[in-house]
Amino acid sequence: MLSGVTGRWLKGSPVLEGDLHPFRYHYDDLEIGRTLVSKSRQITLDDIEHFAHFTGDTFYAHMDEEATKGHPFFPGRVAHGYLLLSFAAGLFVDPDYGPVLANYGLDSLRFVKPVQPGEQIQVRLTAKEKTPRNKQYGEVRWDVEITTGTGETAATYELLTMNAMRG
Amino acid sequence: MTQPQSSGARASDNVMKLDSFVRGKWSGAGDPAAEIHSAVTGDVVALATRSDLDMREILAYGRAVGGKNLRKLSFHQRAGLLKALADYLSQHKDRLYKLSLHAGATRTDAMIDVDGGIGTLFAYASKGRRELPNTRYLLDGNVEGLSKGGAFAGQHIVTSLHGVALHINAFNFPCWGMLEKLAPALLAGVPVVTKPATVTAYVAYELVRMITESGALPEGALQFIVGSTGDLFDHLTCQDVVSFTGSADTSQKLQRHPVVAREAVRFIAERDSLNAAILAPDAEPGSPEFDLFIKEVAKEMTVKAGQKCTAIRRALAPSAQLDAVITALRDRLAKVVIGNPESDKVRMGPLVGLGQRSDVLAHVTKLRTEAELVAGDPDNFPLVDADARRGAFVPPLLLHCAKPVAATAVHEIEAFGPVCTVMGYDELDQAIALTNRGGGSLVASVYTHDIQAAAELTFGIGSFHGRVAIIDRDCATEHTGHGSPMPQMVHGGRAAPAAARSWAVSAACNTTCSAPRCRVPLAC
Structure with missing residues (x-):
């Protein structure tokens, strides 16, 4: 109801799911609440090691089981937050040429719960708010939530894309 | 004691x-x-x-x-x-x-x-x-930035x-x-x-x-x-x-x-606030929103014996539903046990004092020049463990104003007790106009499951209110009510300029008292 009055999607409001990927809609046609729930993907220790060495981010929480003993946040080695973001993009992106012109940024990113090797992650992506920019395109703010296999929230953020007008 | x-x-x-x-x-x-x-x-x-x-x-x-x-x-x-x-x-x-x-x-x-x-x-x-x-x-x-180079x-x-x-x-x-x-x-x-x-x-x-x-x-x-x-x-x-x-x-x-x-x-x-509850046209008798409306109006009349700045003083309903609203409220109010608050059976106590009692009754007399009493009798009502001659007791008094557009007292006089006036409206625009006749109030609540009606009412009355609560079946089990304290939300409206007790007001000279802000607190 609040979402309906304000025109901005809120967690808990109804969502619209369909066969067509949300990234296939032009700015004009995209409805607030349009949602994609992705497939799941397991995070492995190999993934974490690979990401660490590839990016150079070998922070101890990802590399050293011993170092996380008694740690206030980490129950053991955990996946990089940026790894989760990257995998999430891989899970929700629709790769073909289409009306989504660019990824424009992230807002309000929070890593809520660490993810350990062996856990599954899944992403929900929901069109939250639209702001027209010019005759060619407009900004779409997507509500994104990464959850673990047990349904707990691992990360939340807002993704901004520029979407083409139907023209 | x-x-x-x-x-x-x-x-x-x-x-x-x-x-x-x-x-x-x-x-x-x-x-x-x-x-x-x-x-x-x-x-x-x-x-x-x-x-x-x-x-x-x-x-x-x-x-x-x-x-x-x-x-x-x-x-x-x-x-x-x-x-x-x-x-x-x-x-x-x-x-x-x-x-x-x-x-x-x-x-x-x-x-x-x-x-x-x-x-x-x-x-x-x-x-x-x-x-x-x-x-x-x-x-x-x-x-x-105040200069080209960025140094100022x-x-x-x-x-x-x-x-x-x-x-x-x-x-x-x-x-x-x-x-x-x-x-x-x-x-x-x-x-x-x-x-x-x-x-x-x-x-x-x-x-x-x-x-x-x-x-x-x-x-x-x-x-x-x-x-x-x-x-x-x-x-x-x-x-x-x-x-x-x-x-x-x-x-x-x-x-x-x-x-x-x-x-x-x-x-x-x-100060005085003629808070309204609005039953939207979609909320017909038998709908969850109709029941929520009746429950909330009766509750706001009787909690604290109606001595709440946010209590519902005006209940607006589509003219076609007036009879159903009055009947339902009358039934519900008849069940309220009044008396000594020390008794477990008692649901409504007295007003805070005899002075307040005579003020409320005097205001009801004025309201009755424009509205008819349809439930409750201030001179005759049952009491539990108390003496009506010594305590400041007033029963719930429900009035019905048949001509709310022409009326003035029902939109201006706040009888600070268990008193509420029911009035009918023909279409949403009229409901909005009548609600705003309160001249700015703390809270209005809207009962509807129709997003369009909710939006129309919210934006129609928002600038006159400190808070607009939208209540429907989806938030029925979680909402805390039309008038409950919500320290997270701004408490105000014209009756209490928005920044009233928010900490910013007591702060510096460069903050001006902000205009009344509309808040829709209930995520449904």
Whole structure:
């Protein structure tokens, strides 16, 4: 109801799911609440090691089981937050040429719960708010939530894309 | 409770003698100034006493000692004081519950006042800790570039006022009313001088006793004046803030004080509010929203015997549904057991005093020139464990105004008791116009499952209201009601300019009192 009055999607409001990927809609046609729930993907220790060495981010929480003993946040080695973001993009992106012109940024990113090797992650992506920019395109703010296999929230953020007008 | 009486009101041995807490100590009981009676039995329960208080000195002490002590602390440290105070009060709150019985409050009524007040302290403590920086000032917004090269730039900074916050409180919520103003002022680093309404001053007095016992607040942060404020207004300055809650008459009188005008003293008033509940056209009898509407109107009339600033005074329904609404409300109100709040069976106690009772009945008489009484009889109603001749009892009184467009009294007169007027409307535009005839109110609630109707009503009445609550089947089990305290949300409207007790108001000169803001608090 609040979402309906304000025109901005809120967690808990109804969502619209369909066969067509949300990234296939032009700015004009995209409805607030349009949602994609992705497939799941397991995070492995190999993934974490690979990401660490590839990016150079070998922070101890990802590399050293011993170092996380008694740690206030980490129950053991955990996946990089940026790894989760990257995998999430891989899970929700629709790769073909289409009306989504660019990824424009992230807002309000929070890593809520660490993810350990062996856990599954899944992403929900929901069109939250639209702001027209010019005759060619407009900004779409997507509500994104990464959850673990047990349904707990691992990360939340807002993704901004520029979407083409139907023209 | 006082001893049983044979006749008339007299003081029992354990009558409380109320004195003031000023300049760091209790003033000591002076000459009796006013007798305060039990709302239930009419017995004297407390005496307000008169002592020679130097108002100029009280304000000067607050500014010099309290202000200095509070401004030394960061927002986080001030939030810590509120938390410590709330913890102490929680442990000792039974004292307040016991005294609230004299004021006619049932357990539920007292819970709104006592726990509502303590909960507000906790909420401000938590918000101060989580949402404000650990500094003594606040950066407001981003740096604004003022030159081409970027070497000259501006930043809005919010700082604490160097004055006192003078809080003049209403009788209906002696605890919540005091604490909901105290919390933001202290968080803003501004010391408080608080004055309770006399008729329930004994509850406020006990609360201040507990606050001083807790030792949670720094010296000078709080002073408490029982009885007349004397020439206090003569000594206000441009750094002081007055927050008044009460009738429109008194508010206007105070706001017209020459010193308030001369010194441009910030003056915030929360006064008469003709809050509305609107049943939307989709909510027909049998729908969950219809039932929610009936339940909420009846609840708002009877909780605290209707003595809530947010209580529903006007219930708007589509003309076609009027009969169903009146029948349903009549049935529901007939089940309300009225009497001594000490009895478990009782759901509604008396008004706070006989004076208040005659005010309410006089207002009902005026309302009856435009509306017909359709439920309740002030001269004949059953009471449990109480004597109608001695207590300040009034039954729920439901009126129906057949010509609300032509009427004026029903949109202007606030009968501060269990009184509500039902009125019909033809289409949404008319519902909006009628609602706004209240001239700005604290709360309106809307009952609909139709998003279009909800949006139309919200934007139609938003600028006239401090809060618009949209209630439907989806939030039915979670919503806290039309009028419950929500420290997270701005409390206001034209009746109480939005920033009223939010901490920003007591802060710097570069913040202006913001226009009434509409808040839609209920995520459905």
